[in-house]
Amino acid sequence: MIEKIKRNEIVHEELPQEHADPLVSVLHRIIRVAIKALAIMMVLIILWGVADVLFVVYQRLMVSPKFLLSVSDIFDVFGGFMVVLIAVEIFINIRLYLGTNVLPIQLVIATALMAIARKVIILDFSDITPDYIFSVAAVVFALGVSYWLVSKKI
Numbered sequence: 001m002i003e004k005i006k007r008n009e010i011v012h013e014e015l016p017q018e019h020a021d022p023l024v025s026v027l028h029r030i031i032r033v034a035i036k037a038l039a040i041m042m043v044l045i046i047l048w049g050v051a052d053v054l055f056v057v058y059q060r061l062m063v064s065p066k067f068l069l070s071v072s073d074i075f076d077v078f079g080g081f082m083v084v085l086i087a088v089e090i091f092i093n094i095r096l097y098l099g100t101n102v103l104p105i106q107l108v109i110a111t112a113l114m115a116i117a118r119k120v121i122i123l124d125f126s127d128i129t130p131d132y133i134f135s136v137a138a139v140v141f142a143l144g145v146s147y148w149l150v151s152k153k154i
Contacts, residue, residue, distance in 0.1 A: 035098055042091040049084040056080055075122055082118035089114055109147045116140055 015032055019025040060073040069077070089111040096104040116139050123136070 032098065035094060039091060039094045039098070042087060042094060046084060046087045046091065049080070049087055053077065053080040053084060079118065079122040082114070082121060086111065086115050086118060106147065106150045109143060109150060113140075113143045113147060116143060 015028040017025075017028070019028060057077055060069055060077070061067050089107070093104060093107055093111060096107060116136065119136060120140065123133075125133075
C-alpha cells in the first residue's frame, strides 16, 4: 500500500499497475480483473433489483382493492428502493476503487449510513427489543459523526 500527500489530500494506491516484484504485478492485474467482474455483477444486480421493485409495486397495486397501497406495502417498496440505492453506492465504490487512487472513505461511510437508514426505515417496532433500537441508534450516531469528521475540511 503506497500513500503520499498531494495538495492536502491523501493519495492511496492499493493495487499499483507496476510493482517491483513481477509476481505481485501479475497478482494485482488478476485482482483488478476480479474487481471488474464484481462491477459487472453489481450492475446486473442493480437491474434485477429495479425489475424486482417494479414487479412488487405491480403486484401490490393489482391486489384488491386495486391501485391502493397499504402502509406496509409502501414500507416494502421503500425497502426495495433502498436496497437498489445501496447497490448503486457499492457500484460507485467499486468504480472509484478501480478508477482513482484516492481512497473513498467518505463514500464508504455514506454507503454504510444508507444501509443503516434502510434498516431504520423498515424497522418493525412490534418485533424488536429496546436494546436493538439503542444499538441501531448508536450505529447511526457513530456513522453520522464519522461522516461529519471525514467531510470536514481542515
